[in-house]
Amino acid sequence: MAKKQFKAESKRLLDLMVNSIYTHHEIFLREIVSNASDACDKLCYKALTDESVGLDRKDFFIELKTDKDARLLTVSDNGIGMDREDLENNLGVIASSGSFQFKQELGDDAKDTDVIGQFGVGFYSAFMVADHITVVTKKYGCDTAYMWQSAGADGYTITECEKDGVGTDVILHLRPDTDAEKFSEYLEGWHIQELIRKYSDYIRFPIRMEVSKTRRKEGSPDDKPEYETYTEVETLNSMVPIWQRPKSKVTKEEYDKFYRDKFNDYADPQRVLRVSAEGAVTYTALLFVPSQQPFNYYSRDFEAGLQLYSSGVLIMDKCADLLPEHFRFVRGVVDSPDLSLNISRELLQHDRQLKVIAANLDKKIRADLAKMMKDEPEEYAKFWKNFGRQIKYGVVSDFGAHKQDLQDLLLFYSSTEKKPVSLADYISRMKEGQEVIYYAAGESVESIDRLPQLEALKDAGTEILYFTEDVDEFAAQTLTAYQEKKFQSALSGDAAPAESKDGETEKLEDGDHKAALDFVKETLGERVKEVRASKILKSHPVCLTAGPGLSFEMEKYFAAVQPEQKLKADRILELNTSHPVFAALEQAVSADPERAKKYAELLYDQALLIAGLPLEDPSGYTDLVCGLLV
Known part of the structure; x- marks a missing residue:
């Protein structure tokens, strides 16, 4: 049969996809497996109204096979399959999605299915790792099977073939290895298992593969045990995510283990929060407050964000847009079938649905922390020790936009x-x-x-x-x-x-001490804005207070982070007019002005030390003290 050409637009899209759309090549396996899951879902849905299908949900599966010598990776399913027209429409026209059309046909019933595909380009992500793709498929209700083959933008062929049973086999011939990319890794069982657990662990149908294992040989001696390698078909995915199980069916130990394994923390979480919503946006979230602060939490290396799933398929590992900055310590997952994804599923459109989820999660986290503060104050104190500073930053950030929401925490x-x-x-x-x-x-x-x-x-x-x-x-x-x-x-x-x-x-304010106060101000000059009798000192002789606006602690902060600006708070020297030291100062002002100047300098330096501010001349201060002692 003559080779058919992709449309010109499809050629350009295929080239764009292979080279630009997908950030990571490993995404191809997620896309192919998701398509297989959609095919199973379609036939499973049909079985609900057509008894002749003869299959229950438990009968559907996805199977992975590798042939290292031939460099072949095969993904098979026993789903709805395709006929010639489906192949033309779905694989002959890039960006035509049979799954999207299926959801449109279902209308209101679509919410009861778990169809993942939306844009119809995911299949072609396989060309990032394969130089030739063969699809062998047989549609339910048809007697004829078909083979679709393509090496990429040059076009494709469709021929009749033989196939036992309905379903689809996608056979990828992997590209030769290069210095930049080791495509043969996708033939290694351990790597395939890793990718399935990462991206497709919650696909609702079992994903099976024959894996190699090692066991001790029967009868081998204890002092010199012998081992043998054998193969066994194993289900790679867990299928039902913990956040979709009823709350009453999940134990604390299961939540703790999920958190430790998923987020690489050796300690159990302090808090677990489940959130579900249906309506304008349907989603489920499972959130955790860590029981300890990550070692790099306040560094640039820390990455905040929740894992984002669409119908159990991982879309983003850290979606920062789902959390406000003041709750960046929260870890967890959000799963929604309603998100508007772009064609690569790697990035979200910043639309109303995502904002609705983020706003709701913000409220739920705040409410849970407020409840902990009220009902479990000791637990809240532990939380505050770890993440209280982040809440304070939240009050200050965005020009105080969140202060009303956070002030009670x-x-x-x-x-x-x-x-x-x-x-x-x-x-x-x-x-x-x-x-x-x-x-x-x-x-x-x-x-x-x-x-x-x-x-x-x-x-x-x-x-x-x-x-x-x-x-x-x-x-x-x-x-x-x-x-x-x-x-x-x-x-x-x-x-x-x-x-x-x-x-x-x-x-x-009776003015009795004005002469001494004016003398000290004249002696210190521009170093102080004002010298006054203190209203706040009781048993101590001197202190510094700051004028309105910048405080001394703020001055220290800016000196550390923006030293070039040289911001300084106003220095107001406060003297305790009831203290014997002030009496000595007053006496010296009239009897020995030079000595009074030394007293003024000494009192100012002592006030700087009390305020934690640097002395302008530490050596001079030492000489001054020594000079007054003799």
């Missing part, structure tokens, strides 16, 4: 409770007359707890939140308030206890 260390607490818990314990949420930022809980600026608030029993991570102050500034209570730094000059502010203010 936040925890910060409490000065009174001695543990991380929620903002709602803090609000519930606020003292009468307290109008703000007090916080203090520093390198650690211990270093913050020693800050002299906090003494008055702590003595008054006021609860303070300790911010120990670089993102904390940014999160507070992004929130601005919680339940109408604004955030205020306890390290600012206005952070005096509510019940003592009025009297203290009257005492400090």
Whole structure:
């Protein structure tokens, strides 16, 4: 029979596919197996209304065979098969999909089938690894079998042939190996098993192959055991994914094992969440919160995303678009038959369906974490230790777009409770007359707890939140308030206890110490924006506070990540006018101005040290201290 030519458009598409559309050559096996599954599904559906088919779902299968000497890989099924017209329509015209047409014919009943193919180009992905393809097929209800053969863009032939039973055999003659690609790997049993488990593990029909195994020979001595190799037909796929089994039929041990095996974690997950939805978009999701932080979690090497399946066939190993950035630690799978895939199935169209799934998963994860916080606070504390920083980043990211959704999940260390607490818990314990949420930022809980600026608030029993991570102050500034209570730094000059502010203010504004304060400002010059009598110091002589906007901890952060910008917070030197040191300063101002200048320099350097800021001249500071000791 004369060779038939592909249409010109099909030739160009075939060349594009082999060279461009598919990123990984190994995808071809997924496509051929998916087509075989579709063929089984079609005949299985027909069997529901046609008793003469004589087959139940359990009778259908897909079989793989290899012939290393002949370089042949065969994928066979006992599905619906094809006649000459089907071969012309489905294999003679690239991008014509019999599966897509079948789903259209079913109409509303299509949701009850598991047909995978949509675009009709998957079959031709085999030309990435094969230089010649033979299809031997016999359609159910027909007496004649046909053979379709092609070596690629040059065209194809269709001839009658013999075949026992209905179904299709796709026979691939693999290309010769090159330095860049070892096509003979696709003839190795171990590699085929690996690809089936990766891409087609949840195909609903058994995928069988004869595999080589080793066993001990009967009667061989214990001290010198002998082994022999034998072959055995084995089902390579598990067929029913764990997320499609009823919840009541899956044990915790099974979830844990699935998670460890699927995501290469030696520890069980802390949380398991199953989500199912039907309607505008139908999907099933099985999500896990790890019980430990991955070693590379906050590095560029960490890849976030969920495994995405379409009717049990792996489409993407890490689909980042299914998770918001603040929940990037979640692992799991999403399976949906409704996704709009592109022709290679490797990329998703960014459409409404994907956005709907992502938005719903975001809500479900948030609700589950909120439930854990309420019902299992100790478990939530463990989660927070691992991934709390990520939630804080979520508050700050996208200009605070997610802050309302995430604010109730936040925890910060409490000065009174001695543990991380929620903002709602803090609000519930606020003292009468307290109008703000007090916080203090520093390198650690211990270093913050020693800050002299906090003494008055702590003595008054006021609860303070300790911010120990670089993102904390940014999160507070992004929130601005919680339940109408604004955030205020306890390290600012206005952070005096509510019940003592009025009297203290009257005492400090009487102007008695103006001369000494002006002297210190003149001595320090532009190094400080202001020198003032402190409202917040109690038993300590001096401290630095920052002006509005940039805090000292923010200054340190930007100095580490953007040193070229040289951003600096305003420095306000606060002096405790009730301290003996200030009395000594005042006396020196009038009696010994040169010594008073040394006192001013010393107090400023001490304030820098308390704030954790670098000394401008460490050697000069040492000389100054030594000079005042003699």
